[in-house]
Amino acid sequence: MRVVKGLVKGPFKNEAAFKAAVLKVWEKTLARFTHFQIENEEKEPGMPDILSISSVSPAYFTEFKVSNKDGVIRFESTQPAFYKRNEHLDISILAWDVPRQRVVEITPEEVIAQKSLSLKIPEETNEVD
Numbered sequence: 001m002r003v004v005k006g007l008v009k010g011p012f013k014n015e016a017a018f019k020a021a022v023l024k025v026w027e028k029t030l031a032r033f034t035h036f037q038i039e040n041e042e043k044e045p046g047m048p049d050i051l052s053i054s055s056v057s058p059a060y061f062t063e064f065k066v067s068n069k070d071g072v073i074r075f076e077s078t079q080p081a082f083y084k085r086n087e088h089l090d091i092s093i094l095a096w097d098v099p100r101q102r103v104v105e106i107t108p109e110e111v112i113a114q115k116s117l118s119l120k121i122p123e124e125t126n127e128v129d
Contacts, residue, residue, distance in 0.1 A: 001110055002126040004103040010096055012066060018096045019049060019064040022103075032056060046082025048091055060090035065106075067098045071121040075111060083108035097121045 008025055012018040023035055033052045048063035065073045073095050083091060093106040104121050111119060 001104055001106050001122065004094070004105050007094075007103045010101055011098070012096050015064050015066045018066050018094075022062075022064070022094060023050070026052075044082065046076065046078030046080075048082075048093075058090055060092065063091065063093045065093060065095040067095060067121055069098055071097055071099045071123075073106075073119045073121065075117045075119070077117060080108075080112050080114075080117070084112050095121065 008018070008021040010018070010021075012021065026033070026035060030052070033054045036051045036053070037049065038047060038051050039049055048061035050062040050064070051059060052062065053059045063079065065075075067073050087108070091108050093108070093111065095104045095106055096102075097104050100121075100123065104125060106119065106121075
């Protein structure tokens, strides 16, 4: 788990607002990628929210989460299962840490290791720009 500094500034009321803010930044900073929102009732259960594709780079998936006031993120039961089944895919989880007002990147391996659908974001994590 690591803090992603300078990506977006909150606070965010919900996951949709957080995702929209990140996508707005990505449209400018990751212009070589096309970002597809893949949330619909027909998607593979547990599939992340965004698929980013470029002709010159590997595709990757991003799941967006917003913690509760205690810094706890809740996952659907299908999400860790999807991460485990598709460990060969490049997937990251970006979370807005409500109590500390920061973006945190979480790996699928960290979610799977929890053996729970809840993950508490620690106060201390590595920071990256």
